[in-house]
Amino acid sequence: MNLELVTVGTELLLGFTVDTNSAEIARRAGAIGVRVVRRTSVGDTDAEIGGAVLEALGRTGAVLSTGGLGPTSDDVTKTAVAAALGLPLRFADHVWDDLLERYQGLGRTPSPSNRTQAMVPEGAVVLRNRWGTAPGLWIDSPRGLVIMLPGVPREMRMLLEHEVLPRLAERAGGRVVRSRTVRTTAIPESTLADRLGDVEQAVAPATLAYLPGLEGVDLRLTVQGLESDESDRVLERACAEVARRAGEFVYALDESSLAERLVDALRTREQRLAVAESCTGGLIGGRITDVPGSSVVFDGGVIAYANAVKLRELGVPQEVLDAHGAVSEPVACAMAEAARTRFGTDYGIGVTGIAGPGGGTPEKPVGLVWFAVAGPDGTSAHRSIFPGSREEIRARAAQTGLYLLYRRLGAAPTAAVEYPV
Amino acid sequence: MNLELVTVGTELLLGFTVDTNSAEIARRAGAIGVRVVRRTSVGDTDAEIGGAVLEALGRTGAVLSTGGLGPTSDDVTKTAVAAALGLPLRFADHVWDDLLERYQGLGRTPSPSNRTQAMVPEGAVVLRNRWGTAPGLWIDSPRGLVIMLPGVPREMRMLLEHEVLPRLAERAGGRVVRSRTVRTTAIPESTLADRLGDVEQAVAPATLAYLPGLEGVDLRLTVQGLESDESDRVLERACAEVARRAGEFVYALDESSLAERLVDALRTREQRLAVAESCTGGLIGGRITDVPGSSVVFDGGVIAYANAVKLRELGVPQEVLDAHGAVSEPVACAMAEAARTRFGTDYGIGVTGIAGPGGGTPEKPVGLVWFAVAGPDGTSAHRSIFPGSREEIRARAAQTGLYLLYRRLGAAPTAAVEYPV
Numbered sequence: 001m002n003l004e005l006v007t008v009g010t011e012l013l014l015g016f017t018v019d020t021n022s023a024e025i026a027r028r029a030g031a032i033g034v035r036v037v038r039r040t041s042v043g044d045t046d047a048e049i050g051g052a053v054l055e056a057l058g059r060t061g062a063v064l065s066t067g068g069l070g071p072t073s074d075d076v077t078k079t080a081v082a083a084a085l086g087l088p089l090r091f092a093d094h095v096w097d098d099l100l101e102r103y104q105g106l107g108r109t110p111s112p113s114n115r116t117q118a119m120v121p122e123g124a125v126v127l128r129n130r131w132g133t134a135p136g137l138w139i140d141s142p143r144g145l146v147i148m149l150p151g152v153p154r155e156m157r158m159l160l161e162h163e164v165l166p167r168l169a170e171r172a173g174g175r176v177v178r179s180r181t182v183r184t185t186a187i188p189e190s191t192l193a194d195r196l197g198d199v200e201q202a203v204a205p206a207t208l209a210y211l212p213g214l215e216g217v218d219l220r221l222t223v224q225g226l227e228s229d230e231s232d233r234v235l236e237r238a239c240a241e242v243a244r245r246a247g248e249f250v251y252a253l254d255e256s257s258l259a260e261r262l263v264d265a266l267r268t269r270e271q272r273l274a275v276a277e278s279c280t281g282g283l284i285g286g287r288i289t290d291v292p293g294s295s296v297v298f299d300g301g302v303i304a305y306a307n308a309v310k311l312r313e314l315g316v317p318q319e320v321l322d323a324h325g326a327v328s329e330p331v332a333c334a335m336a337e338a339a340r341t342r343f344g345t346d347y348g349i350g351v352t353g354i355a356g357p358g359g360g361t362p363e364k365p366v367g368l369v370w371f372a373v374a375g376p377d378g379t380s381a382h383r384s385i386f387p388g389s390r391e392e393i394r395a396r397a398a399q400t401g402l403y404l405l406y407r408r409l410g411a412a413p414t415a416a417v418e419y420p421v
Numbered sequence: 422m423n424l425e426l427v428t429v430g431t432e433l434l435l436g437f438t439v440d441t442n443s444a445e446i447a448r449r450a451g452a453i454g455v456r457v458v459r460r461t462s463v464g465d466t467d468a469e470i471g472g473a474v475l476e477a478l479g480r481t482g483a484v485l486s487t488g489g490l491g492p493t494s495d496d497v498t499k500t501a502v503a504a505a506l507g508l509p510l511r512f513a514d515h516v517w518d519d520l521l522e523r524y525q526g527l528g529r530t531p532s533p534s535n536r537t538q539a540m541v542p543e544g545a546v547v548l549r550n551r552w553g554t555a556p557g558l559w560i561d562s563p564r565g566l567v568i569m570l571p572g573v574p575r576e577m578r579m580l581l582e583h584e585v586l587p588r589l590a591e592r593a594g595g596r597v598v599r600s601r602t603v604r605t606t607a608i609p610e611s612t613l614a615d616r617l618g619d620v621e622q623a624v625a626p627a628t629l630a631y632l633p634g635l636e637g638v639d640l641r642l643t644v645q646g647l648e649s650d651e652s653d654r655v656l657e658r659a660c661a662e663v664a665r666r667a668g669e670f671v672y673a674l675d676e677s678s679l680a681e682r683l684v685d686a687l688r689t690r691e692q693r694l695a696v697a698e699s700c701t702g703g704l705i706g707g708r709i710t711d712v713p714g715s716s717v718v719f720d721g722g723v724i725a726y727a728n729a730v731k732l733r734e735l736g737v738p739q740e741v742l743d744a745h746g747a748v749s750e751p752v753a754c755a756m757a758e759a760a761r762t763r764f765g766t767d768y769g770i771g772v773t774g775i776a777g778p779g780g781g782t783p784e785k786p787v788g789l790v791w792f793a794v795a796g797p798d799g800t801s802a803h804r805s806i807f808p809g810s811r812e813e814i815r816a817r818a819a820q821t822g823l824y825l826l827y828r829r830l831g832a833a834p835t836a837a838v839e840y841p842v
Contacts, residue, residue, distance in 0.1 A: 012444075012447075012460070013447055013456075013457045013458065013459070013460065014447055014448065014451055014457075014598065015443065015444040015445060015446065015447025015448035015449075015450075015451065015457070016444070016448065016600070016630065016641065016643065017444070018439065018440075018441055018444045019439075019440065019443070019444075020439055022436065022440075022462075023433075023436040023437070023438070023439045023440075024436060025436065026433075026434055026435055026436025027435065027436035027437065028436075029436075030435055030436065035434075036434045036435075036436070037434065037463075037464065037469075038434070038461065038462065038463055038464075038469070038473075039433070039434065039460075039461065039462040040459065040460065040461045040462075041443075041459065041460040041461075042458075042459055043458065043459075048458075048459070052459075055476075177435065179435065179437065188529070189491065189492070189493070190492045190493075190531065190532045190534055190535050190554070191529075191532060193492060193493045193494075193532070193534050194532040194533070194534060200494055207431070207495075208495070209430075209431060209432050209465075209495055210491070210493045210495070211432065211438070212491075212573060220432065220437065222431075222435060275703075275724070277703070277706075279710075280707070280710075281703075281706045281707050281709065281710025281711075281715075281719075281721075282696075282698070282702075282703030282704065282705065282706025282707040282710065282722070282724065283703060283707040283710075284703065285698075285702045285703025285706075285707075285724040285726070286701070286702050286703040286704040286706075286707045288702065289700075289701075289702025289703065289704075289724075289726060289776075289815075290702075290811070290812065290815070292777070292778055292779065292811055293779070294702075294726075295726055295727065298702075298726050298727075299726060299727040299729065299730055300702075300723065300724040300725050300726040300727055300730040300734070301703070301723075301724045302721065302722075302723055302724070303696070303703065303706040303710075303721040303722045303723070303724065304721050305706070305710060305715075305716060305719050305720060305721040306716065306719075306720040306721055308720065309720055309721040309764065313721070313763075343730065355710075356713070357713055358713070358714070365526075385527055385528060387527060387552075387553075388552070388575065389575065390711070390713055391711065392575065394710075394711070
């Protein structure tokens with residue numbers, strides 16, 4: 001079953017409010033086999049709302065709108081849709097009684113403008129709103145199905161969950177949209193695409209989307225329209241094939257973060273970590289300690305932003321700083337080793353780089369970052385040049401620092417036990 | 422001038438990605454008098470993209486698309502639009518040369534799949550992308566104006582700013598939507614609302630929106646439909662009135678972050694800072710070093726996640742840890758003082774708390790955080806109990822740590838010299 005969304009509200013078009021309802025509806029609908037095929041946002045006018053709803057019915061035959069059901073003068077969704085479908089509005093006593101009761105519970109009385117909220121298009125099923133004043137509406141018209149929900153996220157969510165999804169599931173009948181993610185890092189999107197080759201054919205009927213971000217490229221595999229068991233089998237196979245091709249750049253077969261994977265890997269090995277951060281200034285420590293329970297594997301570290309701190313706190317020799325500069329392989333190695341030795345941990349990560357926007361030279365451009373991982377089996381260094389802004393360079397550097405240790409541990413990515421679909 | 426947005430990507434329809442680009446484009450376009458009148462999201466197929474673009478041109482005559490310009494097989498926006506408009510695609514040497522140069526700068530070579538990115542619809546103006554590999558396109562066709570931008574938020578934003586808005590502004594001209602933000606922190610939304618009282622009347626015709634988030638509550642003031650000069654005057658007055666009522670909880674009269682304001686304040690005073698972080702694990706250092714030029718005021722710090730580190734690296738006495746526990750006023754004070762003394766800075770911030778989900782007790786619940794600021798004029802401590810998840814508690818703790826020093830410095834919030842509208 002396909003569905004279109006129409007989100008109503010001039011504030012959405014002005015851009016001061018981000019439409020999060022749509023994404024939530026799409027995910028929840030997808031999980032019961034209803035596919036959202038288009039989303040349209042329009043302003044608060046009869047013509048725009050009515051037009052968008054009729055166009056959607058013409059294309060897809062089913063539309064869900066959010067917003068414009070409140071008591072104020074800019075709430076016109078109900079009247080616009082009723083007019084577009086040629087349905088008269090009638091005052092519904094049971095809706096009004098509900099409203100009165102709700103207001104009494106809050107120790108208030110409804111205002112005259114609330115009376116419009118008890119007007120119902122002929123033939124509509126009223127979806128009772130126990131979380132606010134604007135009821136939802138479900139209209140099975142000759143032109144198709146129209147569902148109207150309020151735009152307040154919590155009310156929308158509650159009505160969706162309790163009133164809309166059960167009815168939609170009945171119509172859709174069993175076929176689902178399922179999705180899984182293979183997370184990669186430290187490889188550019190185009191290089192990854194070359195590596196994956198004709199993987200789209202290999203994973204069909206699952207479809208593949210590349211989602212590049214500051215943590216790397218996520219590969220999202222989606223299956224639509226199959227039965228539940230078959231979906232799981234197809235996704236399992238597709239995931240394995242994509243992960244095989246992407247190889248060592250894969251760190252997770254689910255939504256977990258690299259820091260979570262790393263904390264898990266260290267915990268399994270009963271090993272501990274400390275960090276020495278210059279250009280990342282605490283971001284690596286911040287990511288690791290985002291993970292609940294990270295204290296089992298993480299002692300802490302030194303934020304060595306000033307060179308004096310690298311010298312004094314980490315014992316990086318002045319001669320090394322003078323000869324190679326602060327952003328160099330020997331300094332990264334000295335930092336990683338000092339973190340390990342000083343905190344008495346199994347591993348140390350050292351990071352030093354030029355995050356910009358100033359400070360770059362032709363030999364050492366903005367984006368240059370030296371990493372080192374010191375461990376029981378010695379110290380290895382890695383050099384990257386990251387594109388982007390200061391924020392992007394730092395985020396990528398933090399991710400790469402975590403990745404280098406993760407890869408050093410030789411941990412194979414595993415899916416979390418409970419994979420949330 | 423009116424404009425429609427078409428955001429492309431099956432991901433958006435599945436709901437796993439929230440479309441933040443649309444809101445940003447709408448805001449920026451509104452600020453130069455271009456009104457977004459409809460937004461449509463469609464999947465990655467030729468038919469859906471071509472259909473949506475032609476419909477938008479038929480209704481409004483101008484459309485801006487985002488997404489689907491990358492090198493992978495699911496990127497079909499360019500070919501779909503070219504086909505819909507009946508324009509052949511040609512290989513453009515100058516686009517390819519740009520791509521080669523960009524890759525060389527990163528020490529890489531483009532892959533064969535990147536070649537499709539150099540294909541350009543006949544008659545299109547190429548909007549050079551210095552922030553990624555997918556150039557934007559501007560097509561003045563007989564059917565209307567089509568602008569195509571990549572979907573990666575940063576690339577979209579940069580192309581919008583540098584290539585699209587100047588061209589659109591030339592076409593549009595006229596009445597504007599302007600907005601300014603008064604940023605507050607360390608005060609709950611409802612307390613802030615009580616403090617502001619009947620401010621809505623006082624600031625009219627500007628409108629006020631409360632935007633609560635992890636960094637505090639932003640107060641957004643907006644003016645629509647006035648001439649440019651009058652807009653500025655109304656906003657200036659409204660901003661001043663809101664800031665006056667919100668008082669010491671205001672840290673910025675523009676979009677700048679608290680870390681930026683703090684770095685500015687320290688720079689003006691020629692003073693320096695070091696940190697000692699336990700529950701925030703590096704987040705405070707991370708926020709400060711997000712600010713370009715922060716090295717002038719920030720030396721670094723110690724991430725003292727394990728108690729052993731608090732003892733050994735920060736000299737917190739074992740007796741104090743034993744008597745009061747790691748999350749306590751004396752430990753926070755000892756941490757702040759140790760950071761200051763050890764790094765030889767003017768100020769030290771110490772933070773220790775229980776971020777959860779585990780580790781809480783009736784006396785010391787999850788969310789309890791002790792802060793201390795040590796400075797030339799002594800050490801002061803502060804206790805907070807934050808609601809929310811581990812992530813929220815940590816984010817709020819980092820923000821509060823910065824705020825306590827900012828307030829200690831007695832810095833008055835100032836707007837940045839160049840306010841971006």
